[in-house]
Amino acid sequence: MSKFQTSIHEYLETLPEHTFNRLYQKPATCLAIFRLLPPLGKQIIMSCLYVDKPIPFNEMRLWFKDGAGITKQMEAMARLKALHVFTEQHNSYKMNPTFLQEFRNALTGGGNSESFGLATSTPDKHHVDIAFLDDYATKQWEAILHFMVGTTEGKPPCKGVLNLLGRSGLMTGGSNAQQAENMDAREFASQMARQDFGVPTITNKGFQFLLQDINTQVWAFLLQYLNMAESLNMDLVEVLTFFFQLGSLELGNDYSSEKLTPSQTHLLEDLKAYGIVYQRKRGSRRYYPTRLATTLTSGTPVMLGSHSNATKNAASAAAAVRKTEEEEEDGHGFIVIETNYRVYAYTDSPLQIAVLNLFVHLRDRFPNMVTGVVTRDSIRRALSNGITAEQIITYLSAHAHAQMRKHSPVLPLTVVDQIRLWEIEKNRLRAAPSWNYSQFNRQQDFESTLEYASELGVVQWSDSKRKMLCITQEGHQPVGAYVRKLITKHKEQQAQQQQQAHQHQQQQHHHHATSVHS
Amino acid sequence: MKDISTNDSNLLVMVIDTNPFEWEHPSAPLKLNEALQHILAFMNAHLAGRHDNKLAVIASHVGVRYNGKFLYPTPNEPIPGGKVPTKKDANAYQSFKVVNEAVLEGVERLLRDPKPTLEEKDLGSSKIAASLSLGLCYINQTLKLDALGHIKPRILVLTVSPDSSSDYIPIMNCIFSAQKANIPIDVCKIWGEDAVFLQQAAHITEGIYMRPNDPRGLLQVLMFSFLPDMFARSYLYLPGQDQVDFRAACFCHKKIVDIGFVCSVCLSIFCSFSPVCSTCRTKFAFQPLLNPARRLGAKAGVSNPGSPRPSTPTTPSQ
Incomplete structure (x- = not known):
């Protein structure tokens, strides 16, 4: 599972249930979310898709082999429950009815949701081909990356991109978001470029970002956009639906932007700047998805700059395509x-x-x-x-x-x-918050404490010569209690011994003390 | 199957038996167009699984004119949904639609052709073997072109026709090729008697053989048992076969035999004794002592019935 999938997952899992219910109203979204699942999660959905009643726990258990199979099932089910695809009900798993309905529609092409992109009714006078789209996407996206690494290639990206870069912490310098928002793009860019603005314009996070594949980068951008969308009063569900819809579109075709909601139209504008979609001019009635868009949910690496068709359907399995694929x-x-x-x-x-x-x-x-x-x-x-x-x-x-x-x-x-x-x-040194136990008076006290603590698995470090040990934060409570019990036990013993010693007219001085330092 | 990882895409080659004599039989529990709806949904489910999952569909039809026909992809004809703009449907995922239309159209074209004559039916019911070899060739081609080696192929045969014993040798050849290439052959016999040869195919190639209890629940059977890819199969309990019918067909009369004669040089099977092996021309200079059934029962008593003398030891074949 690639990183971008994990990150979009983490994001999705934070959403509340009713958001999911709205998301699942679109077959395209169901399909996209389905594709993000682990393989056995997909199989569970498919196995249950045409069973009309909930599946009892122990029945589903029987599908999986003992050991590794059960572990995989648990993992998959945890994911499915987090995404609210399944809910638990009377000892059985029940599939979300909206998901069930719309995912069936996705498979059979039924329903009337128009979530797979509305095609334009008339041919485009200014039709553009795939090579052009690839070129466009490459240019737009690389302009952003160039800006990040500080090469002088290409023109500085527009304000929206700069804003996003600052907000996501990929670049510092004017990353004060509010300030950046009020700034004109050129001003902002020049400020970022100016030497006196603090030497590194790119942050640690930005360096990491550069090393990732384009798909991960695009998703990182889009997730950041989602976080921002909430503050821009855009409807999260509409934004997500549009992202997932983009992933199901076909490269080289034009789609109508007429039925888009206002926030989606706004989104389109922004995506244009990243090179994810192409529009000939602002407010045009049609848009073209680029390769960045069509591979969003596929998980396959995007290969920009080469003009062959990666998202080709098997129909074009002709030798010519094969050749370019090899190239x-x-x-x-x-x-x-x-x-x-x-x-x-x-x-x-x-x-x-x-x-x-x-x-x-x-x-x-x-x-x-x-x-x-x-x-x-x-x-x-x-x-x-x-x-x-x-x-x-x-x-x-x-x-x-x-x-x-x-x-x-x-x-x-x-x-x-x-x-x-x-x-x-x-990384030779590693810091971890812990509690230090020292000054054990007797070796056997130390050893029994150590034994107890290692049974709990909370020992960070120990030294039996110096009778010291470090306990993790979680372990402090039980080990502390144990030590206190030891002390009281010794005190009782001591008292007994004192009594005996008294009888024998002997005095012994024992002093057991165990101190606890933080 | 040494290294199965989550990153592998799957190539599923489906062989669909379109034998009109079986589908249009009055006692058929399922009509072909109903079954096709199930099969199309299953295809989409396969394609939905991963973005790079691949599919090929081959129809195995009756009649001498057809030796298995590709329904999808269709390499030599204008591609539906390719550059020629077809009407797009915003309610359907484009790549599902392309496949579904191609398959439906292909089947329709097959059925529109004049119905094969009854003689042709007897001549060889459905050309499963021909379709299997087409499928194997297609897999071979795809794997060769896949530089990264991440494609895991498998074959699924959906059949309704009874075994045709004339197909025995070609089917066996396909099975062993598939076994050697590590390609599992799954078989779903939608109704009727068990298909002996295909059952063996699934057994030898470690595929799944199933004969659903109720053919009308075909989709559920397909989704549950035949959809899991090689990765998922290593974690799932899937239907196995308790008993496999290992009977073979004789080479001389294409009859299915329990016990027969086997040429000791080339292992050809015959239902009755012949002094010369028809395959490798080995001459047998002895008469069988007993008839085969009794001989099997009394095999302890029989000792060294004589060894064959190949007439041309260096080049036994023609």
Whole structure:
């Protein structure tokens, strides 16, 4: 499951039930949410879709194999319940009736919801082809990324984008949202670009953002937009419905914007700026989804810049398409990394070079490639920018050259291990809030406390020589109680011993004390 | 099936038996167009599962003219819903619609053709074997073109026709090819007697064989048992087969036999003894001592009935 799916999930799960009931009124939304589910979740829905009564718990249990199967079922059901697809009722699972109805409609093409995009009735005089749309989407999206890495390519993005960048914490400098809102776009941009405005314009989060694939980036943007939509008094359900609808549209076709609600029309304007949809001019009656839109819910990586049809239907399985698909595979990866930490990147895109520059020490630049080397310093620089080793490795393997892909594993192990080691090197200290127990008087007191605490699994650290141990915050309560019990027990014993000692005319001085420090 | 991950897309090749003699039989519990509605919903469910799930539909029709016909995709004809603008429907997901229209149209065209004659029916009921080989070829092609190797193929056969014993050898060949290529063959015998060969197909390729109790609940059966992909199957209990009918058909008269004669060189099966193997031309220079049924019962008593002498040891085949 890719990151964007997790993030949209997390977002959806925060929504209240009645929002879901409204969302599920559109078959397109049902389908999109269905696609975000784990595989067994999908299977559960499909198995129950044409059963008209609720499924008892123990009956559904029988579908799954013991052990791993049951675990998967639990995971899937937790997801489904969080999305309010299923509810529990009298020891059985009941499917949300709206979802049931509309998802059936999605499968059979019934109903009259018009949620899969209303086609225009007349042909477009200014029809644009897929190549143009790809070009448009690439230009718009890369302009944003260029702006983030601070290259001078392209014109600065418009105010809405800048606002979003600031709000989402991807860039600092004028990130004071209210202030930014009142500012003219150019003014804002120049302010961001000005040297005296604080040196890094891009934040740690922004660096991480750059390393992710386009799909994740787009979703991150859209989620941020959703958060903003609430403050802009836009209807959340309409915005979400429109996002999911975009994902079901077909690339290269035009759709009518006539039946859109006012907030959706407003949304269209904004999406145009990100390159997600194309409109010839403001207020035009038709719009074209770009590849960024049509792959929103698919989870497949978007390959911008190559003009072949990734969302093709199987009908175009003709050899010609196949060929371009292969070319696409080739064109997608451009990085070669060797066991000697040298990096060769076949690219002339300033954006990709700028991203590589985040963690590679670049050496030479040629018309169609750059070379560099991954060093401890270059990685440490990236790490101190908040980028994790895992993100670097994912980026490298996602953009590995076709030649690299022939090997398994794709990246040389030495390099991967070393990058991880460099990260671990940086994280030698780990801070955790805890309670320190010390000054146990007797070794056996210490040991029984330690035993008790490790049974609970709350020991952070212990040293039996110095009779000290650290307990996590959750463990403080029970362990503290245990120690207090020990003390009182000893006191009683002591009192007894004193009595005996008194009889034997002997005096013993025992002092048991266990102090608790925070 | 070594590495099944959640990231794999599925290629489902469906072989639909459109044998008009069975579908239009008065005792048929389900009409073809009703069944098609179920099947179309199932196809959509498969396509809904993942954005990159792929589908191919092959009709297996009766008659010498048809050796299995692709309903979807249709490579040689103008593509419906392609660049030629078809009327779009805002209520339906476009890629579902394209498939559904292609399949419906294809079936309609098949049925519009003159009905095959009765002789053709006897000649070989439904060309399941031909469709299976088409399907296997298609899978092979798709897998070869898939550079990343993330496509998991499987075949689903929906059949109503009885076994045609003349199909035995081609079907067996398909089964073993599928087994070698790790392609499970699922079989749904919608009604009627168990299909012996297809049952074996499912058994050998580790697919699922099922004969629903009530054919009118076809969709539920399809959704429940045949929809899970290879990933989901490793976590689910799915219908298994208690008993598999392993009977074979003889090569000489295409009869299904329990016990027969087997050529010791090429393993061809015969229902009656012949001195020369019709497949590999091996000559048998002995007479069978007993008839096969009794021999099986008294096999302990029989010792070394003689070994065959291939007439042309170096090149036994023609």
